């Protein structure tokens with residue numbers, strides 16, 4: 001069985017060369033669940049921890065700050081380089097789920113912040129995370145909930161209102177690999193992978209950001225909205241921006257910042 005799917009290949013292309021843009025835009029949003037994620041994995045001094053899909057290293061750095069001995073991996077070399085800078089005490093390498101270059105049972109805890117929603121085979125990725133966790137280790141993972149909270153739906157609405165279409169080179173997850181992005185669906189995924197004591201909770205918050213900064217992520221090609229935007233002709237991009245500016249009014253506060261409601265799911269269990 002090949003480990004890389006068309007979805008994974010599209011992910012590799014989508015992240016390549018975009019680590020700096022991610023750090024300037026979506027990284028602050030994605031960092032929000034990190035303390036809860038580390039609590040769920042019971043990260044503490046001396047524990048050997050894996051941060052899978054580390055991105056620019058927010059969870060790796062925070063786990064290091066708690067005194068853990070951190071290893072971090074990312075499929076994208078640019079991300080791994082930034083994580084190494086952000087978490088200098090961590091051992092960082094390039095590796096892609098569902099295949100990690102580690103022995104069975106070598107980590108005392110495993111975390112993955114918004115990575116399981118970026119892999120082509122979530123069940124295989126989870127099995128691999130479980131393989132490298134020692135028996136009894138906690139595994140904690142976050143994903144975005146679906147349907148998306150209003151703040152997260154903003155770009156999709158702007159794209160739709162502008163008539164932007166999803167390009168063929170952006171494959172969706174194969175239906176047999178997908179799972180419901182609900183508390184129950186995510187918890188079931190972890191339980192079916194053999195984890196015990198599974199818990200899943202929603203994390204809801206308002207991300208506060210300027211309209212310009214929020215636009216900058218997709219404008220740089222980040223996330224599926226960015227990949228769709230990049231493939232549109234210039235006149236459609238202009239129309240998406242017009243629609244986006246109009247929709248931003250729904251979220252603008254008196255200080256001029258957008259307050260964008262987001263909901264993530266945080267699930268954890270024991271290997």
Ligand SMILES: C[S@@+](CC[C@H](N)C(=O)[O-])C[C@H]1O[C@@H](n2cnc3c(N)ncnc32)[C@H](O)[C@@H]1O
Nearest residue numbers: 015030053054055074075076079096097113118
């Ligand atoms: C949304 S970012 C999250 C990054 C980081 N965990 C954070 O919270 O900021 C998703 C990350 O997962 C990485 N990624 C995507 N597919 C992966 C895979 N199969 N294995 C490892 N990392 C992957 C991407 O390169 C990207 O850095």
